[in-house]
Amino acid sequence: MAGVARARLIQLQSVLRPAILGRVNTPSYTSCVSLAARQMSSAPAFEHLLVEKRGEANNVGLITLNRPKALNALFDPLMVEVNQAMKQLEEDPTIAAIVLTGSEKAFAAGADIKQMQNKEYVECFGSNFLEHWNGVTKIKKPVIAAVNGYALGGGCELAMMCDIILAGEKAKFGQPEIIIGTIPGAGGTQRLTRAIGKSRAMQMCLTGEMITAQQADAWGLVSSVHPPDQLVNEAIKLGEKIGKHSKLVVSMCKEAVNKSQELSLNEGLHFEKRMFHGTFATNDRKEGMTAFVEKRSPNFTDS
Incomplete structure (x- = not known):
């Protein structure tokens, strides 16, 4: 040895x-x-x-x-x-x-x-x-x-x-x-x-x-x-x-994934849900969904 x-x-x-x-x-x-x-x-x-x-x-x-x-x-x-x-x-x-x-x-x-x-x-x-x-x-x-x-x-x-x-x-x-x-x-x-x-x-x-x-x-x-x-x-x-996606929403998603390393499953799911809800306060979430429905590329403003 x-x-x-x-x-x-x-x-x-x-x-x-x-x-x-x-x-x-x-x-x-x-x-x-x-x-x-x-x-x-x-x-x-x-x-x-x-x-x-x-x-x-x-x-x-x-x-x-x-x-x-x-x-x-x-x-x-x-x-x-x-x-x-x-x-x-x-x-x-x-x-x-x-x-x-x-x-x-x-x-x-x-x-x-x-x-x-x-x-x-x-x-x-x-x-x-x-x-x-x-x-x-x-x-x-x-x-x-x-x-x-x-x-x-x-x-x-x-x-x-x-x-x-x-x-x-x-x-x-x-x-x-x-x-x-x-x-x-x-x-x-x-x-x-x-x-x-x-x-x-x-x-x-x-x-x-x-x-x-x-x-x-x-x-x-x-x-x-x-x-x-x-x-x-x-x-x-x-x-x-x-970089083709919203910088704001990318950051939110990154934070949610990182939390999975620190929280229990139930806590992590709750955090994820709240971050998901939070995207509905952004202009980019509205633009992304509208662009999808209208069959065009989104124009994200990182806001």
């Missing part, structure tokens, strides 16, 4: 080594937030991200994690920028959906271990370490993860924070925290269990083993699998398809 564990650790180190070794000291979260706040008013060029508009109508926001030397390892400055970029795209009325991706080699090969290595319990507890990494889950517009390459640890957790996951054929998912003496801390034990069931989540979390895109598809972790060079375009097409 010890030999197997050592082999897994070596495998994990070979993936994460660029994110572990040769790094300078990481700025504090407070300083990163302060920097982000100063940059907000000037529409900053991000240091660790590429942000652009894509699609025929330029209505899909594309956020690309851009730390290639570290295999897009997640750390506070990057996550501050992700939250900031997400918020900017959410507030942009021309954007209908957001795609989050990395490189063909790595979506994100885990959290930055060097940042965490010397932390103590009191510091983690007092600062609620990793809490602000959940910003993606607070976005009202649909967020699609386009996962190529490694999505390990925090990378897998970040993908699961998104609403839909599309995978490249060579993608690999895993929660290898157990190999380095800790457990997932950004949703790995919770979202993974809800996505693929207790037994499979236990297997991934307790062994630290990676699964392929094909396994992830069969287990229900991802929606579909695509050739790596076509993945981002497929995610953008999906965003465009969603």
Whole structure:
């Protein structure tokens, strides 16, 4: 057993080594937030991200994690920028959906271990370490993860924070925290269990083993699998398809689906019914039904 564990650790180190070794000291979260706040008013060029508009109508926001030397390892400055970029795209009325991706080699090969290595319990507890990494889950517009390459640890957790996951054929998912003496801390034990069931989540979390895109598809972790060079375009097409509908009603539907992960069946059905009733207070519900009866395309105004 010890030999197997050592082999897994070596495998994990070979993936994460660029994110572990040769790094300078990481700025504090407070300083990163302060920097982000100063940059907000000037529409900053991000240091660790590429942000652009894509699609025929330029209505899909594309956020690309851009730390290639570290295999897009997640750390506070990057996550501050992700939250900031997400918020900017959410507030942009021309954007209908957001795609989050990395490189063909790595979506994100885990959290930055060097940042965490010397932390103590009191510091983690007092600062609620990793809490602000959940910003993606607070976005009202649909967020699609386009996962190529490694999505390990925090990378897998970040993908699961998104609403839909599309995978490249060579993608690999895993929660290898157990190999380095800790457990997932950004949703790995919770979202993974809800996505693929207790037994499979236990297997991934307790062994630290990676699964392929094909396994992830069969287990229900991802929606579909695509050739790596076509993945981002497929995610953008999906965003465009969603963008044909009312942004307001799409957000209401997203909220209802997310509530299914938190409420009992009876509570969830009640919430769904009230959200359904709520659509009858919107102009888009009236327009959608009228257009259907009149056999024409609807002209949604997101109101």
